[in-house]
Amino acid sequence: MSTFVYMTRCDGCGHCVDICPSDIMHIDENIRRAKNIEPNFCWECYSCVKACPNHAIDVRGYADFAPMGHSVRVRREEEKGKISWRIKFRNGTEKNFVSPITTKPWGKHIPKLAEADTPNQGEMQSQILYNEPHGLNTDKDLPTINKDTFKKGVYY
């Protein structure tokens, strides 16, 4: 699913141009608005979708296998530290997700792993990763699932 720009919302600020790792978001020469110059080179990383302050960038599938009608849109609220996604399927099904923005300022908050204590064997075999559970913003242990529930199977 490659990106495209709603011209009515875009103001040509260039956030998407700067962030695109594939360098395919450009400023149009006629109307000075952003555009995806090569949709088939889009990495589908959604960086531009998330970076756009005017919510002007959307994604759509290629016309040959996914006729239009669906929608994947994102609202990034930096002041709240949250990013919300709304995915609308062609049959009208909707899914909404809210996640934290975990991006850190460039060059800061780099974990100093060399200075940390060497993990012992028990820690090496634990499911808990470095900095967990603290890094998950919880002081409790990780949630566990009763394995008996798996035996019930999955039915549609």
Next chain:
Amino acid sequence: MFTSNPFYILTESIAPIFMQIFVILMIALIVVGTVMDMIHKKNVKYFFENAKKAKKNATKVLSTGDRIKVLSKTIVSDIATTSELGAGKRRAAHVMGMYGTILFWVSTVVMVFMYTNPSSNTPNIWPILWHAGALLTVIGGCWFWFFLRVDVYSEAQPWYRIIKADLFVLALIATSLFGLIWSYLQNMDLGSRWDDKVFLVFYIVANLILFGGVYWSKFAHMFYKPGAAIQKNLAEADGSRDNLPPEADGPEQFGLGIKREEPKHY
């Protein structure tokens, strides 16, 4: 210079009726250019189809009061202060250029139609607004365009590269600048010298390019952008939100993310 009506002085060599016909011709060029643009780009058709789609997805029926509230907020925030450009030099340059242009054009129409008769006496305010408007347009427009040169250069293009998107801003700067120079030279009363007449010709040509180039330039954005802003805010208010998710109310432990880096593109 700032308190003298340049069009009144011009009546010594050109009859007011020709100036008035020229202004009407320019307005006609705007209308024709915009209509051609609408037919070619089909943007109005898209706009109304989008509005229909938004209405279908609406979760809330807006009352007339709600609509007026949204409309007033849009006029004050999105249109009058171009809030979508965020804080910074881009917005400042745009606001200067926008208000400068409005003052320049309104005072031109007023002075050409009301104060070019031999018996008329132009109140000082109109020439002052005309000159101030032209000055603001030149400063705002140049600020915008010359900062843009940095981006052009950083993208490995020569800084002087001019593209179609520059047509509007450059024609606008040229109109205001040549208008100012013409007014200044005319006030110097150079007698039979041709200096002011040359700049009058430049001023007329710049106007013809600005208003005659509506179809090819970004001129019509001043009509489309307010419409798009109104539709965007109405969609937020009626819950359709152009398919965007609602504002998050997730747990507070999510904490603050970082502020996005300012783009290097102007």
